[in-house]
Amino acid sequence: MKLGEALMAAQARIAAISDSPRLDAELLFGHVSGLGRAQVYARLSEAVDTAELARFEALAARRARGEPVAYLTGRRGFWNLDLRVSPAVLVPRPETELLVEWGLTLLAGRTGPRIADLGTGSGAIALALAGERSDARVEATDASADALAVARANAQALGLEQVRFTQGHWLEALAPHAYDLLVSNPPYIAHADPHLEALRFEPLTALTDGADGLNPLREIIGGARGHLLAGGWLLVEHGYDQGAAVRELFGQAGFVDVTTRRDYGGQERATAGRRGET
Template sequence: MKLGAALMDAQAVLAAASDSPRLDAELLLGEVLSLSRAQIFSRLHDEIAEADAQRFAALVRRRRRGEPVAYLSGRQGFWTLDLEVTPDVLVPRPETELLVAWALECRPPQGEADVVDLGTGSGAIALALASARPAWRLTASDVSAAALAVARRNARHAGLRIEFAEGSWWAPFAGRTFDLAVANPPYIARHDPHLHALRHEPMLALTDGADGLQALREIVAGAGAHLRPGAWLLVEHGYDQGEAVRALFAAAGFIDIGTRRDLENRERSSGGRRP
C-alpha cells in the first residue's frame, strides 16, 4: 500500500471520531515513519512497509476510540515548546496560551520576579514563562508526583530551570510569597457531558468532583497570604464561569479584576491584583 492510500483509509476511519481526521492521520503516520507532514506529502506514492502499516493501523484504532493524538505520539506543541505528554498530565491546549500571554503583560519585560504555577501538569505554563522571561524565577507545583516527573523531564529537555514542589495548590508554600501566580485548575463540573470526551485524560486534573469551582475557590481565597503587594493572580476557567470567578476575586479583596476571552470569544481566563 502506498502512503497516500494509507492516509485516505485512516481518514475515513477517523471521520466519525475526530474533528480533524486528516490532520490526525497525518500526525500518526508521521509518528510511525519519523517524518514531518511535509515529508509525507513528498512521498505519497512510496510504499509503506507492512510492519509500519500495522503499527499505523493500531494507532488509528486507538485514536478512533478517543485517545488524544498527543498521547499516541507522546508529544504536544505549546507556545514555542515541544513538550512530552503522557496520560498522567492534561494535553496542553491552545487556549491556555492566553493565560501565558496575559501573565507576560503583568510584569515589565526586564527585571526579576518570583512566579508560581499552581497545578503545573506537564509544566507547560511554567516553561513557557521561563522561556520568555529568563530573569524570572519560576516555581511549579502539582499534587501528582507522576505529573511532576513529566514536568521535570520537560524542563530538562528545554534546558530551563524550574523549582518543583509537590502538594495541593498553596500547601507547599508556607511562608513564601510571589510577584505573580498562575493556575489552570480542574474546573469542569462533575456532571458535565464534556467529561466523557476527555475520559483518557486524568480526571484529577479535569474536575473537582463537584461544581467545578472548588479548586478556584481554594486558590483565590488562599492567595492573599502568598502574593506580595501589587502581585497578580491569573486563573483559567470554564467558558461559563467568568462571572462566578470574578466574584471570588472581589470577595478576596482583589482589585483591577478582569477577564480575557479566547479566539472563540468565550470567557476563558480571569485575574486580579492584590492591592
C-alpha cells in the same frame, strides 16, 4: 498499500471522533515513520512498509476510540515548546496559551519576578514563562508525583532546569507573601458536564473536582493573597460559563483590578486580579 491510501483510510476511521482527522492521521504516521509532514506529502504515492503500516493502523484504531493524538505520539506543542506528555498529565490546550501571553504582560516592567504555577501538569505554563523570562524565578507545584516527573523531564529536555518543581496541593508548597504572579489552570469542569465523556482518557482529577467545578478556584483565589507580594497578580483559567462566578470570588477575596479575557473562540476563559498595596 500506498501512503496516500493508508492516510485516507485512517482519516475515514478517525472522522467520527475528531475535528481534524486528516491532520491526526498525518501526525500519527509521522510518529511511526519519523517523517515530517512535508516528507509525508512527498511520499503519498509510495508504498508503505508493512511493519510501519501495521503500527500506523494500530495507532489509528486507538485514535478512533477517542485516545488523544498527544498520548499516542507522546508529544504536544504548546507556545513555542515541544512537550512530552503522558496519561499522567492533561493535554495542553491552545486556549491555555492565553495565560502565558497575559502573564507576560502583567510582569512587564518587573525585574527578576517570582512566579508560581499551581497544578503544573506537564509544566507547560511554567516552562513557557521561564523560556520568555530568563530572569524570573519560576516554581511549579502539583499534587501528582507522576505529573511532576513529566514536567521535570520537559524542563531538562528544554534546558529550563532553573524551574523548581515541588509536590503539594495548590498553595501548600508556596512561601508567604513572596510572588509577583501566581498562575493556574485548575480542574474546572463540573462533574455532570457531558463533555467529560470525550475526555475520558485524560486524568479525571485534572479535569473536574467532582462537584460544580469551582472548588479548586475557590481554594486558590481564597488563599492566594497570602502568598502574593503587594501589587502581585493572580491569573487563572476557568470555564466559558464561569466568568461571573470567578470575578465574584476575586472580589470576595479582596482583589482589585479584576478583569476577564476571552479566548480566540470568543469565550470568557481567564481572569486576573491584583493584590492591593496593603
